[in-house]
Amino acid sequence: MPTPHSALPIRRLTLADLTACADLAEERGWAREEHRWGLLLAAGTGYGIDAPEGKGLAAMCVTTSYGPALTTLGMMIVAGRYGRQGLGRRLLTHAMHEAGDTPFALYATAQGRPLYEQLGFTAVGDTHTVRGHFRSPEQPPAATGGTATTRPATADDLSALVRLDNEVFGIDRTHLLARLPSFTDRLRVAENGTTITGYAGIWPSTSSDVIAPLIAQDTDTAYALIRSLAAETDRSVRLDLDARHTDLLDRLKHSGLDLISSTTTMTRGIPHLPGDWTRRFAPLNLAMG
């Protein structure tokens, strides 16, 4: 007798599952993003259910632990042929159980939102994904902001960068920041005199380069970081921006970046994301926060 879907075992995913994860994402119309999967499976905890017919994964998700203060969840995907049979709920319940009592946060698609609401998550905000070939506007920099000074990050910047990130993200994530120099193609800092006022990285996705994370003291600084990173690539760039940063979204629209999708920020066990949203412009990626 075939195993009922409700009894299919859940297992931990490893880096050996990277291609299967990218295959399942692609099957649901998501980008393969193998570079991102490398980070997710190395720094996060992946859970998967093997397809009973022996071909790839039927369902998967990834959690990232920030200690007792927070766990984030992402890449929750169930193969179309197993949809609406309870696999998503089972996997999420399992991942939440494994994370213990920690608060949770995630970025939900419209399709995922009902499942998360059922399990006690509430909507606390929106994130807009914009993409396009960045072009510098005609106006002089003073009119467009972008007057902040930026430069490539060096190893000597790492401790100041971690200090700034701790303040803005609200939780120590040194374990992830230590991976940024190898995960990103380039990492830049903004500075005012000798003070680091922001930083951002750029890393390759399937059809564009993603600028993330993006932390900056204000919109001008954020824009300057984006402009300097975009100037060094011929590809289109993508950003996942907190929707409250309307000034930056407006400037990016005038620089050729269009809104392509939105997700709902949801939390469970905390009323909103920790830290300082005014300086947190973009997460490292939507699956990790």
Ligand SMILES: CC(C)(COP(=O)(O)OP(=O)(O)OC[C@H]1O[C@@H](n2cnc3c(N)ncnc32)[C@H](O)[C@@H]1OP(=O)(O)O)[C@@H](O)C(=O)NCCC(=O)NCCS
């Ligand atoms: C979202 C997703 C993971 C749900 O997985 P699933 O295994 O189909 O979900 P379940 O069968 O466990 O359903 C759990 C509950 O979620 C809700 N739900 C699931 N699919 C839904 C849909 N298409 N429309 C409305 N509600 C839905 C229902 O409340 C459902 O409970 P019910 O069947 O008792 O009414 C799956 O549809 C998917 O992979 N979608 C594409 C990728 C995606 O958007 N992932 C979410 C990322 S944040």
